[in-house]
Amino acid sequence: MSVERQILTGPTVRPLEHRERIDWHDHAVHQLIHPLSGVLRVSTARGSWVVPPNRAVWLPAGVPHAHQANGPTEMRSLIFEVAVRNEPTVLVVGPLLREVIRTLSEDPDLTAEHRHHLEQVALHQLRRAEALPLLLPAPADPRLVQLCDLLATDPADERSLRELGRQVGASERTLSRLFRAETGFTFPQWRAQLRLHHALHLLAAGRPVTRVAVDCGFRSPSAFIEAFRTVFGSTPGRYRDG
Secondary structure (H helix, E strand, O other): OOOOOOOOOOOOEEEEOOEEEEEEEOOOOOOEEEEEEEEEEEEEEEEEEEEEOOOOEEEEEEOOEEEEEEEEEEEEEEEOOOOOOOOOOEEEEOOOHHHHHHHHHHHHOOOOOHHHHHHHHHOOOOOOOOOOOEEEEEOOOOHHHHHHHHHHOOOOOOHHHHHHHHHHHHHHHHHHHHHHHHHHHHHHHHHHHHHHHHHHHHHOOOOOOHHHHHHHOOOOOEEEEEHHHHOOOOOOOOHHHO
């Protein structure tokens, strides 16, 4: 993996087209990335996060990362000299923080004093913001990588770990152990997280909730709605429409 050091000197606004990718890079400063619209997939060596408009991802200085847009996306970025988190973290963005990010990133007429005060408000909000366990860990073992790629291609694949193991050349017991060791998740937990990540992309494209439930492999729309509400604090329909 080739990592480019990008120099950030202030807030940025970057429109991204559907599936447009920003390749691996890092920064010497701490960065907050927030999609004002659209959905971003943010990847680090640990795995990937799906970041919708009511979320942001905190990236500490020196952490290599890459982005990919799902749907037309407007990416806002702020930089900070002070760290509020020690590792990449997805945070809830409330109305106040959202407006501060918007103002800092798009208003060129802010005085230095006004900008400083807004940055202090942003830091205060970030320290209080709820952190969400939305990481989809990336394994390293070639057999797990192959298995995870199969499921990423078709999250609705219902095959058991034993059946998938036959295709990748490993036993169910071996794969189960590797999942825990390399991702910190059991196989069912990892697959559930993958399906929710995929659901965010489909909802961002305007798909009906019942169709998303089927395409992501949930046993029923009600099961999908409950799983989505538990993780994201909103029903999928409200998320899609908002």
